[in-house]
Amino acid sequence: MSTAEDLFITVMDGERPVGRGDLSLALAGAELIDLIGAGAVTVRDGRIVPGGPATLGDGLTGEAAAALTRQAPYEWIEDWLWRRGNGLSDAYQAALEASGELRPRRSGRSPFGGSRLEPADTPASRRARDRWSERDPVLVALATVVGVEDEPDDRDEDAPGLDDEAVTTVVAAVHDAVMELEAVRQRRTIENAAFANLWRGP
Template sequence: MTTAKDLFIIAMAPRPDRSVGQGDLSLALAGAELIDLLGAGALTLDGERIVPGPGPATGDRLLDGAARALDRQAPYERIEDWLWRRGRDLAALYQTALEEEGQLTRERHGRSPFGAERLQLADSPARGRALERWADGDPVLVALAAVVGVGGGPDGDAPVPEDEAVTAVLALVNDAVMELEAVRQRRSIEKAAFANLWRGP
């Protein structure tokens, strides 16, 4: 399993306080892919630019797809631009892949055969490994989960990744999610102002 799939599984775990936004999760998944590709030697960072390398295939269809999607023309793509480009609807792509792998199942609620379907995490070895990584306080997984609003990790301060490149990616993922939230708030304000305009005095 990859960091992105582990993150998706952690984000899917039911929690009463809030659900994870698809846009936030998509940006974090794109960051997780970058971090795994860094670890696989498929890329390096030159400042905030992604320099593709000749890294071997990872064996994961989505992660290999991410490697093929890297911009291989100098001056290369900035991390921030990659997050927005690769992150577009990425959560839906991971949902489909995990359903195909049997990691997610659809269950109907209520007695009616036409009741609403809900995605459930399957009780699988992959889920067990993701939860174990979470419980162990894996610094990358905990940091990415925190960016999308998933807390409840191990007690105390989670360890900070020692790799500077990984830390840089995490910081930019956080910036992108904050930017997305700012856009949401601005649209909400504009929508409310428009509604008030039509409502009149």
């Protein structure tokens, strides 16, 4: 399983609602982190620089590698998150459902609202859950960005830390993109309320 798949399962296991747009941005970041780990890309001054050929076992991660911009000056991380992340949560849901990693939800609330799926009890999903229970720093960081749990207190010595500068840069970019998306939502809410008040009149 890839980091993106593990993140998707972690979100579905959680109780807090997670926006599909937020998750899509984080999934794009997770893919990029796996590409860094595989040596398929490096990060240089905030841009994604393709590397040599790499073995990528996951179909969607392979698609991500194929979607890289391979001409200088290369793509900004933020631009990649928005471009690659467009509809990505739906793509992962479809892929995991097709592979049997998701099953009809038996009971309880879904973090996706109307979604009636939940992770199946498979070796892959158990590995994802083990990674979460072991507090894998990358998985915890991405899940925290989308609100699976609260941001850790800076004074919390038990909070997992990232020890790779490129990965840290990607996580920070995901955080900024999610905050930007939330700002857009709030602005639209205010605009819609003002429009409704205009038609409602005094």
